[in-house]
Amino acid sequence: MQDLLKGEWNNKMPIPKIPIGNIIEAGIEWLTKNFAGLTRAISQFTASIIDAFIDILMFFPPWIIIIVTTFIAWYITKKIKIAFLTILGLLLIWNLDLWDATIITLSLVLFSTVIAVIIGIPIGIFAALNNRARGIIMPILDFMQTMPAFVYLIPAIPFFGLGVVSATFATVIFAIPPAIRLTALGIRQVAPELIEASDAFGSTRMQKLIKVQLPLSYQTIMAGVNQTIMLSLSMVVIAAMIGAKGLGGEVWKAIQRFRPGMGFEAGLGVVIIAIILDRITQGVRSRRT
Amino acid sequence: MVKIKVENLVKIFGDNYKKAKEMFDKGIPKEEILKKTGHTVGVGGVSFKVYEGETLVVMGLSGSGKSTLLRLINRLIEPTSGRIYVDGDDITGMSQKSLLNLRRKKFGMVFQKFAIFPHRTVIQNVEYGLEIQGILPEQRRKKSEEALELVGLKEWGDKYPKHLSGGMQQRVGLARALAIDPDILLMDEAFSALDPLIRREMQDELIDIQSRMKKTIIFITHDLDEAIKLGDRIILMKDGVVVQEGTSEEILTNPSDEYVEKFIEHVDMSKVLTAQAIMKSAETVGFLKDGPRTILRKIQEAGISSIFVVDNQHKIQGIVEAEDAASIIKKGEKDIKSIISRNIKTISPEMPLNDLLPMMVDTKYPVAVVNDEKRLLGVIVRGSIIAGLAKRGVE
Ligand SMILES: Nc1ncnc2c1ncn2[C@@H]1O[C@H](COP(=O)(O)OP(=O)(O)O)[C@@H](O)[C@H]1O
Ligand SMILES: [Mg+2]
Numbered sequence: 001m002q003d004l005l006k007g008e009w010n011n012k013m014p015i016p017k018i019p020i021g022n023i024i025e026a027g028i029e030w031l032t033k034n035f036a037g038l039t040r041a042i043s044q045f046t047a048s049i050i051d052a053f054i055d056i057l058m059f060f061p062p063w064i065i066i067i068v069t070t071f072i073a074w075y076i077t078k079k080i081k082i083a084f085l086t087i088l089g090l091l092l093i094w095n096l097d098l099w100d101a102t103i104i105t106l107s108l109v110l111f112s113t114v115i116a117v118i119i120g121i122p123i124g125i126f127a128a129l130n131n132r133a134r135g136i137i138m139p140i141l142d143f144m145q146t147m148p149a150f151v152y153l154i155p156a157i158p159f160f161g162l163g164v165v166s167a168t169f170a171t172v173i174f175a176i177p178p179a180i181r182l183t184a185l186g187i188r189q190v191a192p193e194l195i196e197a198s199d200a201f202g203s204t205r206m207q208k209l210i211k212v213q214l215p216l217s218y219q220t221i222m223a224g225v226n227q228t229i230m231l232s233l234s235m236v237v238i239a240a241m242i243g244a245k246g247l248g249g250e251v252w253k254a255i256q257r258f259r260p261g262m263g264f265e266a267g268l269g270v271v272i273i274a275i276i277l278d279r280i281t282q283g284v285r286s287r288r289t
Numbered sequence: 290m291v292k293i294k295v296e297n298l299v300k301i302f303g304d305n306y307k308k309a310k311e312m313f314d315k316g317i318p319k320e321e322i323l324k325k326t327g328h329t330v331g332v333g334g335v336s337f338k339v340y341e342g343e344t345l346v347v348m349g350l351s352g353s354g355k356s357t358l359l360r361l362i363n364r365l366i367e368p369t370s371g372r373i374y375v376d377g378d379d380i381t382g383m384s385q386k387s388l389l390n391l392r393r394k395k396f397g398m399v400f401q402k403f404a405i406f407p408h409r410t411v412i413q414n415v416e417y418g419l420e421i422q423g424i425l426p427e428q429r430r431k432k433s434e435e436a437l438e439l440v441g442l443k444e445w446g447d448k449y450p451k452h453l454s455g456g457m458q459q460r461v462g463l464a465r466a467l468a469i470d471p472d473i474l475l476m477d478e479a480f481s482a483l484d485p486l487i488r489r490e491m492q493d494e495l496i497d498i499q500s501r502m503k504k505t506i507i508f509i510t511h512d513l514d515e516a517i518k519l520g521d522r523i524i525l526m527k528d529g530v531v532v533q534e535g536t537s538e539e540i541l542t543n544p545s546d547e548y549v550e551k552f553i554e555h556v557d558m559s560k561v562l563t564a565q566a567i568m569k570s571a572e573t574v575g576f577l578k579d580g581p582r583t584i585l586r587k588i589q590e591a592g593i594s595s596i597f598v599v600d601n602q603h604k605i606q607g608i609v610e611a612e613d614a615a616s617i618i619k620k621g622e623k624d625i626k627s628i629i630s631r632n633i634k635t636i637s638p639e640m641p642l643n644d645l646l647p648m649m650v651d652t653k654y655p656v657a658v659v660n661d662e663k664r665l666l667g668v669i670v671r672g673s674i675i676a677g678l679a680k681r682g683v684e
Contacts, residue, residue, distance in 0.1 A: 191404075193400055193402045193404040194404055194406060196365060196400070196404065197398070197400060197404035197406070197417075198417075199365055199392075200363060200365060200392060200396065200398040200475075201392060201393065201398070201417055201418040201421050201465075201469070202388075202389040202390065202391070202392035202393035202394075202418070202421055202422070203389075203421050204389065207421055211417075211420070211421075212406065215408045216406075216407070216408055218408075
């Protein structure tokens with residue numbers, strides 16, 4: 001027991017190791033070699049969009065962003081309590097000198113979420129409507145969700161290098177499953193008699209999707225979007241390890257310099273952003289009946 | 290004119306129905322097919338016609354294949370074999386595109402669970418079919434408002450369905466089907482989920498709407514009273530096949546087997562039996578040319594006390610009593626015209642027993658059942674009513 005905890009264990013199987021890791025590495029190497037041009041183009045394009053995003057948000061003074069966000073929070077949730085929470089939380093972030101880091105984190109989260117939703121919802125629709133596709137997609141999602149988050153960071157680096165693009169890539173991969181899963185679930189939950197009514201009046205598949213299935217699964221899909229945002233946020237923080245800046249970067253710095261107070265402050269910033277994003281998306285979700 | 294013709298329609302549920310179909314074609318019973326292959330025979334070879342403007346009721350216990358049959362007709366369920374003709378066109382081989390068009394224009398469907406879209410307002414629900422067809426907004430709004438008015442929900446257009454009672458929701462369902470002005474209404478237990486009072490109200494309303502619109506309606510129900518009330522003709526289904534087809538009266542008077550009899554056991558006979566069903570055929574009648582002796586002879590042979598007299602076209606003239614015949618024989622008269630009493634009651638064969646009963650109370654003569662041309666069809670005496678009721682109701 002003692003030996004095991006010291007890491008001095010060596011229980012090798014007499015059969016040679018199956019080279020799963022090697023195969024994956026060879027595959028990634030092959031991809032990077034042959035698609036270097038493509039990955040570089042994607043990388044530059046993504047980086048410039050995220051930069052533009054950050055620049056725009058940075059262009060406004062904090063108080064304008066705070067007022068606008070508070071108004072949005074109030075307008076969507078119609079709850080004074082949440083507006084109050086938003087304004088106090090953001091003021092605290094500003095006060096703690098975490099504003100720039102927060103804007104970067106927010107930009108990464110929003111950008112990743114948009115990408116995850118744009119890719120995830122159509123895949124979810126496809127999975128909902130096609131039994132065979134669902135049979136393939138769902139196990140992959142299970143796999144993706146049980147794989148530890150930062151494993152995604154490793155293959156991102158050879159493709160996109162250290163930095164914000166790799167972070168986004170890993171974040172999208174990590175955050176996309178609930179968008180797919182809950183879209184599929186929502187569509188499949190629509191009462192069969194409503195689908196039948198839609199068919200009985202001669203709807204095409206597209207009409208049925210747009211006029212019946214999507215509106216009726218709106219709440220469930222939005223629950224998925226909410227989860228995707230939350231996962232993005234947690235991943236963006238982890239992605240600081242590969243050079244994404246923002247609140248995660250602050251936490252990372254605090255760990256390296258062993259400054260628990262600084263780490264706590266940055267962590268508090270993450271919590272505030274998480275709560276605000278959560279409440280706003282919950283509000284969007286329940287706005288429609 | 291035949292609106293819909295269904296020929297030997299079969300539906301076997303399941304992905305791998307080939308083997309089941311082979312067994313079915315060999316005449317193996319459906320229980321055995323289910324046991325051996327796991328496939329359900331939902332509809333097992335059904336043929337019938339629906340005429341334009343009539344209401345055909347399909348009746349049967351739960352699981353007898355009614356819903357499946359209805360959905361085969363607009364191909365919401367693909368038939369395993371058989372043919373369906375709508376206005377003479379075979380729709381079983383129709384392309385998906387023509388099929389959509391057919392559903393959009395010809396079929397309006399009303400569902401047991403209403404199937405109203407909860408995310409749309411009442412008027413948006415009614416508009417659905419027109420919207421699918423690509424009708425312009427103002428035009429479809431106008432048509433939908435008309436349909437809503439027809440079902441008495443004009444003021445409710447902007448409400449969401451959750452604010453409506455069950456009965457009102459089903460009115461929306463009916464309006465949604467009527468808005469596209471379909472030739473054919475398919476109604477699957479449309480009123481079964483409503484409580485009895487509302488249900489009767491909706492039935493009356495449907496009858497009223499139908500008298501104005503003259504749609505061809507296929508109405509599914511498991512309730513005989515509803516079937517009798519709404520149906521011009523009734524098809525009785527059991528285990529996926531038709532066990533009897535006919536007017537309500539034909540089915541009630543001649544139940545084809547025990548299953549049908551079970552069904553009709555609980556019906557209030559006085560509501561559904563008509564004069565025709567209980568009248569005795571007028572085998573013994575007097576003719577104008579008959580002399581009093583012939584008349585008296587006929588009366589005595591039949592063991593009755595009076596006899597209806599008809600002319601040579603069998604048109605009713607009146608009634609002669611045995612006593613009067615006897616008295617003019619004594620006087621030596623040869624002509625019965627003087628003793629024919631014109632004071633008789635004549636009724637049509639469609640008169641329900643309900644209305645007939647009070648008439649029987651205040652008349653001493655039997656009642657004559659005559660057709661539109663006053664030809665004598667049959668006779669009803671008090672005893673025949675009792676006998677009629679006893680024969681159907683008490684068994
Ligand atoms: N989609 C389906 N898959 C398998 N079996 C079905 C399906 N739909 C109906 N059935 C079966 O077909 C039979 C007839 O059902 P249905 O037409 O719904 O009867 P009804 O409407 O008269 O109650 C039942 O035995 C039912 O279980
Ligand atoms: Mg049914």
